[in-house]
Amino acid sequence: MHDRKARRLVEATLIDGITRAEAEKAEAEWKPYLEEQLKRMAAEGVPKDRWPQHGHWDWRQKQEAADAYLAYRMFGVECQSQMQGLMLVLTAGKNCQIESQKGKPLAYVHFLAAAPWNLATVAPDPRFSLVGSILVATAIHLSIEEEFQGRIGLHSLPQADEWYRNSCGMTDLGRDHAVQDLRYFEMTPEQASEFLK
Amino acid sequence: MQTGTPSRKTMTLNLTEAEMQALDELSATKDISKTAVLRQALRLYQMVEVRTARGEKLFFEHDTTKQKAELMVL
Amino acid sequence: MKTNLSKEWLTKRVERDEKADVSAGMLDLGRLQAEPPTARVESIQASAETESLHPAFGRLINLWRRKRGLRMDVLADRAQIDLTELIEIERNLHYTPEPRTVYQLAKTLELPSERMLELSGNLVVRDSSLGEEAVRFAARSESVEKLSKDEQRALEEFVKFLSEK
Numbered sequence: 222m223h224d225r226k227a228r229r230l231v232e233a234t235l236i237d238g239i240t241r242a243e244a245e246k247a248e249a250e251w252k253p254y255l256e257e258q259l260k261r262m263a264a265e266g267v268p269k270d271r272w273p274q275h276g277h278w279d280w281r282q283k284q285e286a287a288d289a290y291l292a293y294r295m296f297g298v299e300c301q302s303q304m305q306g307l308m309l310v311l312t313a314g315k316n317c318q319i320e321s322q323k324g325k326p327l328a329y330v331h332f333l334a335a336a337p338w339n340l341a342t343v344a345p346d347p348r349f350s351l352v353g354s355i356l357v358a359t360a361i362h363l364s365i366e367e368e369f370q371g372r373i374g375l376h377s378l379p380q381a382d383e384w385y386r387n388s389c390g391m392t393d394l395g396r397d398h399a400v401q402d403l404r405y406f407e408m409t410p411e412q413a414s415e416f417l418k
Numbered sequence: 419m420q421t422g423t424p425s426r427k428t429m430t431l432n433l434t435e436a437e438m439q440a441l442d443e444l445s446a447t448k449d450i451s452k453t454a455v456l457r458q459a460l461r462l463y464q465m466v467e468v469r470t471a472r473g474e475k476l477f478f479e480h481d482t483t484k485q486k487a488e489l490m491v492l
Numbered sequence: 493m494k495t496n497l498s499k500e501w502l503t504k505r506v507e508r509d510e511k512a513d514v515s516a517g518m519l520d521l522g523r524l525q526a527e528p529p530t531a532r533v534e535s536i537q538a539s540a541e542t543e544s545l546h547p548a549f550g551r552l553i554n555l556w557r558r559k560r561g562l563r564m565d566v567l568a569d570r571a572q573i574d575l576t577e578l579i580e581i582e583r584n585l586h587y588t589p590e591p592r593t594v595y596q597l598a599k600t601l602e603l604p605s606e607r608m609l610e611l612s613g614n615l616v617v618r619d620s621s622l623g624e625e626a627v628r629f630a631a632r633s634e635s636v637e638k639l640s641k642d643e644q645r646a647l648e649e650f651v652k653f654l655s656e657k
Contacts, residue, residue, distance in 0.1 A: 223506045230502055237493055278517065279592045289468060292461035309517075313461035325449055326458065332517035340513045353514025354505040355497065362495045367457075368450040375516040384512040400518055401606065417501070473570060 222300050223350045231349075233300040235359060239307065243297060244284035247304035247336070251280075255337040258344065278332060283309045293331075296359050298352055306352035308333045310360055312367050315374060318394055319407050327372035327407065328364035330357075342380060353381075357389055361413045371413025376403040390415055431456075547585045548626035548650075549611040551633050554582045555647045556601050559639055571600040581612075588613045607654040625653050 222233040236243065287295035292313040298306040308330060315329035335352040337343045360373045376397060377385050382404050385391045391406040408416065433441065444455045466476055477486045557567050564582070568575040573593045580587040581597075589597075594612045598605035610622060632646040639647070 223502070223509070230499060230506075235495060279590075282592065290461070291464055313458050314465070324447065330516050334515045334517070335513070342513050350509045350512070351502060351505055352509075353512050354502075354509050356514075358497055359495055362493055366493050368454040370449070376518065378515045378517070381512065381514050381516065384509075384514055385516075388508040388512060403518070472572075 222298065222305060222352065222355070225347055225350055231300060233298055233305065233355075235355065236297040236299055237294070239284055239287065239295040239297045241281070241284055241288070243304065244280045244295075244307075247297070247307060248280050250303060251337055255343060258337065278334060280307055283307075283332060294363060296356065298355050300349060304336060305339060305349050306333070306335045306356055308356045308360065310363055312363065317372055317374070317407055318405070319392055319409060322372060322407070322409055325372060326367075326369050327374045328360055328367060328369055330360050330373060330375035333357075333360075333375065353384065358417060361408070361417060364413065370410040371417075372408060372410060373413065374405065374407045376400045376405050378403065546587065546613060547630040549589075549608070549613070550582050550585060550587070551630050552603075552611065552647070552650065553578075553597060553601070555633055555639060555643060556603065556651070557582075559644070559647060560601070567597075567600065571596040573597065603651065604654055611654075625650060 222231055223229070224231045239247075284295055287293040287309060292311055294310045294312060296308045296310070297304050309332045311329040311331050313326075315327055317323055317325045317327050333353070333356055335349075339347050339349050339352055341347050357373075361371045364371050364373050375385070382393070385404075385406045386393050389406075389408070390412050391408045392412070394405045394407060396402045397405040441452050441455055445452045448455060448458075450458075470476065476489050478489070479486050557564070562570075564578055565575055568578045571578075571593075573596050577589060577593055578597075581589050581593075589612050591609060594608050595605050597603075598608040607622070611626060629646055629650040633643050
């Protein structure tokens with residue numbers, strides 16, 4: 222990962238198969254920090270459109286799904302003994318919408334989040350970057366392992382739309398009215414290969 | 419970076435010709451191996467079973483008409 | 493699973509990730525309240541706007557559940573939520589439930605989730621008419637064992653309003 226303050230790469234661990242204890246620890250660390258920052262933002266009068274767009278996801282519940290279903294895989298990035306990012310991926314039941322890949326299975330990134338102290342919209346001094354890139358790369362590798370050739374899909378929260386479109390080179394398939402009007406993105410095998418270069 | 423690789427076991431399947439054909443067709447359509455097709459089937463079956471055991475029902479919804487129907491075709 | 497991310501690749505990505513707040517997934521809580529939910533439960537300074545909607549939320553859940561002939565424990569089980577929290581929702585007029593609980597209830601009772609998040613005090617209300625309708629609904633409905641015709645009518649009209657916006 223990239224330590225923003227030290228301006229260098231630091232050792233991190235990618236965890237494949239988050240345990241209940243790890244999910245609970247992440248919740249116990251992320252939630253109070255986020256709430257503290259929200260209080261600060263309210264006190265400072267920060268405009269609402271600059272507030273974070275995922276206040277609180279229940280990662281324990283997501284970990285339970287990963288435990289209960291073969292189709293779910295949960296990953297985390299740990300650095301300095303703290304979870305810096307979490308991701309839940311669904312590996313069955315989702316097919317490509319892009320015309321050239323229509324009907325072919327993909328790995329669907331059901332949830333992806335960086336720890337709140339890594340978010341520019343939350344933390345006065347975000348600690349680490351590269352959480353997003355590492356987790357997207359992980360989703361692609363998982364897709365390849367599943368024989369989906371790197372195909373992935375996800376619904377982006379608005380603050381991340383541009384990143385998925387421009388920085389990751391994913392295809393923007395527009396707003397999905399079935400999923401809270403979030404923009405739906407997909408990656409073809411060629412785009413995945415390009416991302417990993 | 420470290421990741422875990424689960425150990426794998428081998429199994430032999432006895433399928434009818436019709437089942438084998440369906441498996442071949444799905445493998446070709448989905449562009450994945452026959453093993454990967456069966457993995458998909460197992461994962462979906464498990465999800466259906468866990469949720470129906472909880473009292474939920476499996477429905478299909480037509481994209482245009484929004485008409486709902488249970489798993490049965492007819 | 494093999495994930496070989498080289499130093500060169502990571503270094504290249506640093507610049508691209510510089511201003512990125514990356515996230516993906518449903519349950520968008522984009523319109524967070526001024527106070528986070530846990531603080532709000534204890535706070536006696538909850539905004540008037542939030543306070544006025546709470547009774548309507550609890551009343552809605554209560555009537556919708558009874559209309560479907562569900563006991564509380566059955567609904568809690570189906571929605572996969574804590575029974576104690578459901579009791580709080582229906583009986584404590586000042587209680588603000590967890591967002592996940594609201595979302596699960598909305599899904600189970602087939603009510604629009606975003607409106608329910610607004611009504612429960614988890615999202616900032618965008619449409620001022622929600623407040624007016626919520627107060628009117630709360631006033632027209634009373635907690636009795638069976639739904640009276642008036643309660644039924646009040647419930648149906650309010651649900652229709654929630655679903656239309």
